[in-house]
Amino acid sequence: MYHNRYGFSVETKYEKEGGSQIYRRLGVTVAGANYYGSWGYQSSGTTSSKSWDIYNAGCKSGVGWVEVRDQGRFQTPPTPSC
Numbered sequence: 001m002y003h004n005r006y007g008f009s010v011e012t013k014y015e016k017e018g019g020s021q022i023y024r025r026l027g028v029t030v031a032g033a034n035y036y037g038s039w040g041y042q043s044s045g046t047t048s049s050k051s052w053d054i055y056n057a058g059c060k061s062g063v064g065w066v067e068v069r070d071q072g073r074f075q076t077p078p079t080p081s082c
Contacts, residue, residue, distance in 0.1 A: 010035075010057045012064035012076075013049040016042050023069040026050040030062035031081075039069075 004011050012026045026037040026048060037050035054060070059082035065075035 008053050008055060008057055009051050010054050010062060010064075011049060011051040012037075012066075013047055014042070014066045015047040016044055018044050020044070022071070024048075024066050026064070026066055028052060028054075028062055028064050029075075030054050030057055031060040 010028050010030060012028050014024070014026060016022065021041055021043045023039060024042055025039045027050075028035050035052045035054065040048070042048055061078055061081040063075045063078045065073050067073045
């Protein structure tokens with residue numbers, strides 16, 4: 001799981017290294033607001049990514065996450081605010 005912010009953009013990536021196929025969506029929470037990607041299947045050995053344009057994202061605390069159906073949400077450590 002990877003989360004980065006730069007300028008107005010926030011990006012979350014998820015690399016699935018093993019196991020069976022999952023049904024997931026990527027997302028990010030910035031300053032308490034949730035932003036969601038689309039649900040989709042992901043297989044072992046693949047990487048998915050999603051980016052959002054969020055005003056002044058570089059100065060707002062946030063976390064990236066992947067939500068897996070029937071397994072819950074897994075998130076990155078929070079990025080600090082300015």
